[in-house]
Amino acid sequence: MIGDLTESWPWLAIAILGAYHGANPAMGWLFAVARGLQEGRRSALFHALFPIAVGHAASVVLVVSLFSGAELFTDPSIIRPIGAGTLILFGLYKLVRPRSHPRWVGMRVSLPELALWSFIMSTAHGAGLMLFPILLGLPLDAHGQGHSPEAGFAQAVAIEGVVAVLLHTLAMFAVMAGIAFLVYDRLGLVVLRQTWVNFGTIWAVTVIVAGAITLVS
Numbered sequence: 001m002i003g004d005l006t007e008s009w010p011w012l013a014i015a016i017l018g019a020y021h022g023a024n025p026a027m028g029w030l031f032a033v034a035r036g037l038q039e040g041r042r043s044a045l046f047h048a049l050f051p052i053a054v055g056h057a058a059s060v061v062l063v064v065s066l067f068s069g070a071e072l073f074t075d076p077s078i079i080r081p082i083g084a085g086t087l088i089l090f091g092l093y094k095l096v097r098p099r100s101h102p103r104w105v106g107m108r109v110s111l112p113e114l115a116l117w118s119f120i121m122s123t124a125h126g127a128g129l130m131l132f133p134i135l136l137g138l139p140l141d142a143h144g145q146g147h148s149p150e151a152g153f154a155q156a157v158a159i160e161g162v163v164a165v166l167l168h169t170l171a172m173f174a175v176m177a178g179i180a181f182l183v184y185d186r187l188g189l190v191v192l193r194q195t196w197v198n199f200g201t202i203w204a205v206t207v208i209v210a211g212a213i214t215l216v217s
Helices: 002-023 029-039 042-073 076-096 111-124 131-136 149-187 199-216
Strands: none
Touching: 002 131, 002 149, 029 042, 029 149, 042 076, 042 111, 042 131, 042 149, 076 131, 076 199, 131 149, 131 199
């Protein structure tokens, strides 16, 4: 039982992290709601959600790919402190410069431009960066796969990377879509003034704590 929980917690953490990103208005649902309200139809909101999710996933893929490559060719004792230090520095930067994110020109953008916006925003907020300590906790089975232990390890890294991205993106999309439709249909944008949460500060502190834990573990 304990072993099963130990192996499953990283996947749960990846899903929770995706859900958190979906709840953060800066990651896209606010943009989708605004498009729906501007055009006066729910379908505009719905169509905006997919490129936002694609852009977010692309940002996460970038980080996961870098981590997977480092795992294959770098000593784990080197990866951990470098990744932890990067998390801490990034979190401190976001605390000092909370508004340091790209500005978009307006709401009239094409779907490919919306995906690009999502990629830039997700990358600027370090969306995939927080997967680093979680990926370190994933158990890898390099035996019995492929034609050699090295081939098996590479295959395991690739499979886990793909599953991590899919799980994270699906959780993000589900929460983002749920909130977007709820705000559009029921609550309205006034909810932002009544129940505002400082996601930026929460995110920065979480990144710093994750980096510190990763460094000492």
